[in-house]
Structure formats: C-alpha cells, structure tokens
Amino acid sequence: MKNxxxxxxxxxxxxxxxxxxxxxxxITHYEPKVPDCLR
Structure with a gap:
C-alpha cells in the first residue's frame, strides 16, 4: 500500500x-530553444 x-x-x-x-x-517565454512551451 505504501508503494x-x-x-x-x-x-x-x-x-x-x-x-x-x-x-x-x-509567462517569461524568453527561451527560444524551448519550442515545447508554445504547444
């Protein structure tokens, strides 16, 4: 159960x-190398 x-x-x-x-x-969206955030 604990598991x-x-x-x-x-x-x-x-x-x-x-x-x-x-x-x-x-909120920041200033990292151009992370397109996953825009999905």
Whole structure:
C-alpha cells in the first residue's frame, strides 16, 4: 500500500512540476530553444 501512495505522490509532484515549467515558459517565454512551451 505504501508503494502505491509513494507512486501517486511522485506522479502528482511530477505533474505539478510540468505545469509550473509550462507556466514559467508562457509567462517569461524568453527561451527560444524551448519550442515545447508554445504547444
């Protein structure tokens, strides 16, 4: 059971990190080498 909880937390944290990175790219959008932000 602990493994499932840890896996769930890891997934949530990873997803939040992705969202934060996307938001940072949208807000700043001054990195021309990261076209994935514009998708």
């Amino acid at each position: 499932k909880v840890i896996l769930l937390l890891g997934t949530v944290l990873f997803w939040l990190a992705q969202v934060n990175i996307s938001n940072a790219c949208v």
